[in-house]
Amino acid sequence: MRKDTAADQAATPLTRQTADRIAEHISSNALTKGTRLVERSLAELLKVSRSPIRQALRLLEREGVVEPAERGGYAVALTRAEITKSVTRSPAQDPLEDTYLRIAADRLDGHLPDRVTENALARRYELQAGQLTHLLRRMAVEGWIERLPGYGWEFQPMLTTTTAYEDSYRFRLTIEPAAILEPSFVLDRAALENVRAQQQRLVDKDIWTIGNAQLYDLNSRFHETVMACSRNSTFIDALHRVDRLRRLIEYRRTLQRDRAIVRCTEHVQIADLLLAGHRAEAAEALRKHLATVSEEKTSHAVALPGDVPVQ
Incomplete structure (x- = not known):
């Protein structure tokens, strides 16, 4: 889903983070294609101003996640399944598959706390920033981790017995x-x-x-x-x-x-x-x-x- 275009590279960290959170919102709530995205509602949900929401929606439009709505603004262009498919590749295509499964195993075995920081994960699994972003996006789309407001990530409940x-x-x-x-x-x-x-x-x-x-x-x-x-x-x-x-x-x-x-x-x-x-x-x-x-x-x-x- 994410393309390393010049426009994407120019996006501020806040814009990239806000775009990721909007994509996670679309996925976790299984929003259907054509669902209109209201800037004001997204700003209230994500606790940011409307300016980064607007910039994030433009970024997501370039990535194909949202598209212009008929009456202005933006609407969902990809379903949850399509977003999942775009970030979940086969092991032969994804060199991070082994790391992804290590994180899953460590979480299931209780080796990772409920809340983690990106720095801690990057150090533990020897990941570069882009690699970590890819894995966190994938885990968030799949629903077993969520971004905390402002800082850090929180693993979601799972079956353990x-x-x-x-x-x-x-x-x-x-x-x-x-x-x-x-x-x-x-x-x-x-x-x-x-x-x-x-x-x-x-x-x-x-x-x-x-x-x-x-x-x-x-x-x-x-x-x-x-x-x-x-x-x-x-x-x-x-x-x-x-x-x-x-x-x-x-x-x-x-x-x-x-x-x-x-x-x-x-x-x-x-x-x-x-x-x-x-x-x-x-x-x-x-x-x-x-x-x-x-x-x-x-x-x-x-x-x-x-x-x-x-x-």
């Missing part, structure tokens, strides 16, 4: 099949065909070349796309929050790739049922899919950092 992890799957078993059967369910055919194609590419060959983080993003995107068709904002928000909480654990508990191919194939089959209008069958297939994945990921899993030893 086996019980909580298993509970998250039982919760998903309840809401995801039910969402397909909601009276308000309206199939977004274009969106579903897009994620189906992503899953088919995983089945065909891509599953062997992508990293755990990207695999998690593609799979959670499939489930969230199906959920979005329910038009039930409570369900949609609940799944999004659970996906954030379980992200770091999933990096460790991603299925062996031969098993993951089976699960991605099930995603394709669920999509086909929905595209054919067979909602009841799709809901049952999704329930069976979640039950099987949960069993596979929890039956032979190692203990998590927050687990209490049995006395």
Whole structure:
């Protein structure tokens, strides 16, 4: 997403920081394309004057994140998924993937405090300023760290026990099949065909070349796309929050790739049922899919950092 243009390089630190925070706001709140961004509201939200907001929006327009609105001002040009995709590249393309996963592991293992500074992270992981900015942007878009007002960053809550992890799957078993059967369910055919194609590419060959983080993003995107068709904002928000909480654990508990191919194939089959209008069958297939994945990921899993030893 970020391009090192001459205009970007000329941006003041405050403008760059404000632009990053606006992008994080778009992502974390899942704002849809065309949503109008009001300068006054953004200034109140980010606790800055309208001048840096205006400059930041111009910078984000150059980066393609926002675009001119019909009645003046700016509107969202990229969805949360597109912003995530633009900052989450495959390991072969991103030399910082190993560092990203080290930070995730250190946070999950309790080696990083709730609040950190950029200087502390740069020293600990031997990162240059541009590298750190890229990683922080990626973590913020993915929802497991947030910028503090003025200074520093704060890691967000996450699942840290086996019980909580298993509970998250039982919760998903309840809401995801039910969402397909909601009276308000309206199939977004274009969106579903897009994620189906992503899953088919995983089945065909891509599953062997992508990293755990990207695999998690593609799979959670499939489930969230199906959920979005329910038009039930409570369900949609609940799944999004659970996906954030379980992200770091999933990096460790991603299925062996031969098993993951089976699960991605099930995603394709669920999509086909929905595209054919067979909602009841799709809901049952999704329930069976979640039950099987949960069993596979929890039956032979190692203990998590927050687990209490049995006395």
